[in-house]
Amino acid sequence: MELERRRVLQMGGAIAAGAGLTGLTACSGTGGTGATGQGGSAGEKDKGKIAVWSWQGPAAEMKALVPEFNKKYPGIEVTVEDIGNPAIWDKITTGLAAGGQGLADVLHIGVDYLPGYVEKFPGGLADLGPLGANAHRDAFAQGMWQTVSPDGKRVNALPWEANSAGFYYRADLFEKAGVDAGALQTWEETIEAGKEIKAKTGAHLLGIDKPASQADAANFFQMLLQLQGAFYFSLSGDITLDSPEAVKAMTLIKTMNDAGLVSDLAGGWNALMSSLKQGTAAVLPMPTWFGGIIQEQVPEEAGKWKVRLPPAVRRGGSTAATVNSTHLAVAGSSKHQAAAWSFVEFVLTRPASQVQIYKGKGIAPALMAAYDDAVFHEPSPFFGGQKKGEVFLEALKAPSSAFNYTADYARALKLVTDAQSKVLLGGADPAKVLKDAADQLAQQTGRKVSR
Amino acid sequence: MTVTLTGSAARAVPSQGTAPRPRPRRRVAPYLFVLPALLLFAVFKLYPIGRSFVISLHKTVGGTERFVGADNYVRLLHDPLFWTALKNTAVILVVQVPVMLALATGLAVALNSTLLRGRAVFRLGFFLPMVTGLVAYGIIFSVLLNKDYGLVNWVLGLAGLDSVPWLTDPLWAKVSLGLALTWHYTGYNAVILLARLQSVPAELYDAAAVDGAGAWTSFRHVTLPGLRPALLLTTVLSTIGTLQIFDEPFVLTGGGPDNATLTIGVYLYQNAFKYFDFGYASAIAYALAVLIGILGVIQFRFLGEKS
Numbered sequence: 001m002e003l004e005r006r007r008v009l010q011m012g013g014a015i016a017a018g019a020g021l022t023g024l025t026a027c028s029g030t031g032g033t034g035a036t037g038q039g040g041s042a043g044e045k046d047k048g049k050i051a052v053w054s055w056q057g058p059a060a061e062m063k064a065l066v067p068e069f070n071k072k073y074p075g076i077e078v079t080v081e082d083i084g085n086p087a088i089w090d091k092i093t094t095g096l097a098a099g100g101q102g103l104a105d106v107l108h109i110g111v112d113y114l115p116g117y118v119e120k121f122p123g124g125l126a127d128l129g130p131l132g133a134n135a136h137r138d139a140f141a142q143g144m145w146q147t148v149s150p151d152g153k154r155v156n157a158l159p160w161e162a163n164s165a166g167f168y169y170r171a172d173l174f175e176k177a178g179v180d181a182g183a184l185q186t187w188e189e190t191i192e193a194g195k196e197i198k199a200k201t202g203a204h205l206l207g208i209d210k211p212a213s214q215a216d217a218a219n220f221f222q223m224l225l226q227l228q229g230a231f232y233f234s235l236s237g238d239i240t241l242d243s244p245e246a247v248k249a250m251t252l253i254k255t256m257n258d259a260g261l262v263s264d265l266a267g268g269w270n271a272l273m274s275s276l277k278q279g280t281a282a283v284l285p286m287p288t289w290f291g292g293i294i295q296e297q298v299p300e301e302a303g304k305w306k307v308r309l310p311p312a313v314r315r316g317g318s319t320a321a322t323v324n325s326t327h328l329a330v331a332g333s334s335k336h337q338a339a340a341w342s343f344v345e346f347v348l349t350r351p352a353s354q355v356q357i358y359k360g361k362g363i364a365p366a367l368m369a370a371y372d373d374a375v376f377h378e379p380s381p382f383f384g385g386q387k388k389g390e391v392f393l394e395a396l397k398a399p400s401s402a403f404n405y406t407a408d409y410a411r412a413l414k415l416v417t418d419a420q421s422k423v424l425l426g427g428a429d430p431a432k433v434l435k436d437a438a439d440q441l442a443q444q445t446g447r448k449v450s451r
Numbered sequence: 452m453t454v455t456l457t458g459s460a461a462r463a464v465p466s467q468g469t470a471p472r473p474r475p476r477r478r479v480a481p482y483l484f485v486l487p488a489l490l491l492f493a494v495f496k497l498y499p500i501g502r503s504f505v506i507s508l509h510k511t512v513g514g515t516e517r518f519v520g521a522d523n524y525v526r527l528l529h530d531p532l533f534w535t536a537l538k539n540t541a542v543i544l545v546v547q548v549p550v551m552l553a554l555a556t557g558l559a560v561a562l563n564s565t566l567l568r569g570r571a572v573f574r575l576g577f578f579l580p581m582v583t584g585l586v587a588y589g590i591i592f593s594v595l596l597n598k599d600y601g602l603v604n605w606v607l608g609l610a611g612l613d614s615v616p617w618l619t620d621p622l623w624a625k626v627s628l629g630l631a632l633t634w635h636y637t638g639y640n641a642v643i644l645l646a647r648l649q650s651v652p653a654e655l656y657d658a659a660a661v662d663g664a665g666a667w668t669s670f671r672h673v674t675l676p677g678l679r680p681a682l683l684l685t686t687v688l689s690t691i692g693t694l695q696i697f698d699e700p701f702v703l704t705g706g707g708p709d710n711a712t713l714t715i716g717v718y719l720y721q722n723a724f725k726y727f728d729f730g731y732a733s734a735i736a737y738a739l740a741v742l743i744g745i746l747g748v749i750q751f752r753f754l755g756e757k758s
Contacts, residue, residue: 093724093727210708211624211707212705212709213704213708214705215705267618408726411726414725418707421709425620443529443530444530
């Protein structure tokens with residue numbers, strides 16, 4: 001009898017140990033109820049102590065702006081923290097889920113996370129409208145205001161970076177293969193060029209993280225979609241994962257891979273960097289900010305690199321797309337919202353701040369007035385004397401579509417990267433894997449598939 | 452009257468047959484001592500467990516929590532990714548845990564052997580992986596197993612073998628995960644088994660030897676039965692640990708490629724912290740807890756002492 005009781009207790013222990021895991025969600029899982037947005041008062045515009053969360057390069061650039069900021073606002077003490085990317089997303093999520101506890105006052109947020117935060121944690125981010133954001137409504141690149149203020153009333157953040165799709169390439173390899181990179185009109189032509197390059201120089205056309213070891217493994221696929229003005233969701237929020245545009249994009253990737261033109265960047269960033277240093281790929285289809293990275297990583301290759309806007313997916317199609325953006329938001333729980341806003345406004349709406357940041361890390365501003373500065377129109381010795389800033393400015397000025405990331409972007413992205421892995425590793429049919437992904441996304445989110 | 456007696460005074464009086472038994476209320480001190488632990492348990496375990504159940508019955512729609520009853524659980528049953536995660540976890544459980552425990556038993560017996568010199572060094576060596584920081588260990592394994600620049604493939608190359616896509620092929624990724632887990636936990640289990648082994652009376656081995664038992668026979672009939680409680684403990688702990696496994700797949704493969712190493716723990720994490728779907732994540736946690744409970748009961752039934 002005693003033994004029986006002991007055994008029951010032991011079993012209870014096993015169950016409790018299992019249930020212990022539930023604490024993980026419980027501790028941080030109050031969903032929308034916690035973040036009220038009314039938690040913080042606006043405070044004073046020129047007084048207070050504020051903390052800013054960002055990552056690596058941008059954090060360093062903001063830190064460098066603080067002394068100048070303090071000349072204007074001596075009463076505001078600013079601490080800029082480099083949380084690291086992607087660690088910052090988990091940290092913001094847990095903070096928002098905990099009703100804003102422990103969050104910094106100013107948060108640097110990517111376009112891929114912003115809609116999710118806004119929808120799942122109402123009030124988690126302060127409305128910047130009443131603080132004065134609307135005065136800057138027309139100051140930013142096209143589509144940016146729609147991203148930060150989808151309903152045109154609440155302003156969830158202020159735009160910072162607007163990254164356009166770019167096509168960085170090794171001009172020397174193209175030359176060796178006898179291909180004129182500037183003349184490539186479509187990605188189909190580029191694939192043919194890739195075959196020449198592979199045959200003559202041994203370099204791959206480009207690289208993709210085939211097993212999707214990082215969430216951004218589908219960047220290239222997404223760029224091909226966005227060049228066609230398409231995305232994972234329609235503007236009304238329906239699923240468009242298996243649209244003809246998406247199938248076209250994935251088919252292009254499959255064609256490249258089947259022709260042996262895609263190197264594997266499994267491992268994400270580190271693999272990308274070593275590929276860059278070893279010159280295993282002739283093209284880096286990366287957005288604006290990546291130019292600064294190339295210059296930093298392979299300074300000895302100055303003059304070998306060039307940049308242009310990507311070829312169109314279909315002949316005559318668009319070569320411009322804003323593939324991502326980042327923003328500064330103010331936490332709804334901040335006790336110094338007005339002071340935090342002063343900092344955000346200083347960094348993002350003053351051309352001088354943005355020019356300084358561009359000089360430091362090559363981070364492209366969404367603030368159009370910044371482009372009046374000469375630095376965006378100077379020839380770059382690294383990029384063979386090209387005016388790199390103007391290349392991307394052209395893209396920012398071109399008509400480009402707005403994209404609806406929705407709160408379910410992370411789920412969609414996961415399904416897309418899985419589908420891409422199936423195509424790249426197992427030779428699966430693009431149309432089929434995308435259809436499966438769309439159906440599964442519908443099952444998970446309750447959204448309609450638009451077909 | 453006895454109420455006023457202090458504990459020591461009561462004990463000073465030799466107990467008579469007729470003396471009243473000490474009343475339970477005098478045993479307040481032990482409860483006071485365990486109170487802080489109980490409070491902490493209630494706040495950090497019981498409350499989250501209960502709260503997480505409540506959350507599992509809700510869904511966030513347009514920023515507000517809406518009661519949806521068992522919807523999240525129904526959705527779970529129809530979610531192919533949950534079943535994939537369950538299957539992957541089950542594969543690890545069925546393949547890796549027995550291999551690891553067999554290895555741990557072998558190690559424990561070897562480390563217990565008086566024939567071995569410098570046993571302390573070996574014991575330390577096998578236990579060290581357990582205290583290695585997860586991130587350090589994750590990074591070391593990703594470097595070792597990197598397809599193009601990894602040490603393991605370099606060594607294979609020296610032996611004239613093809614390089615293996617350790618982390619990038621669905622099957623090999625599972626194997627890599629198993630290897631990492633085995634490296635991490637075998638020593639820990641071996642130490643538990645070793646502790647038990649040292650309580651097996653030497654006389655039993657002597658008696659077996661006198662009866663003419665060889666090494667294998669005495670292992671089967673003396674060592675194994677002696678190890679039984681420790682084996683039960685390590686099996687149950689490893690089962691619970693494996694079902695909750697999160698760190699290794701998260702750091703090594705992120706659950707990929709194409710969900711080949713997606714475990715329930717990783718899926719739970721993704722739903723909570725990537726998709727902000729806390730209700731669904733809580734439902735997954737409860738499904739997991741029930742599963743662990745059931746498996747625990749089964750293991751006690753099959754491996755427990757026979758009364």
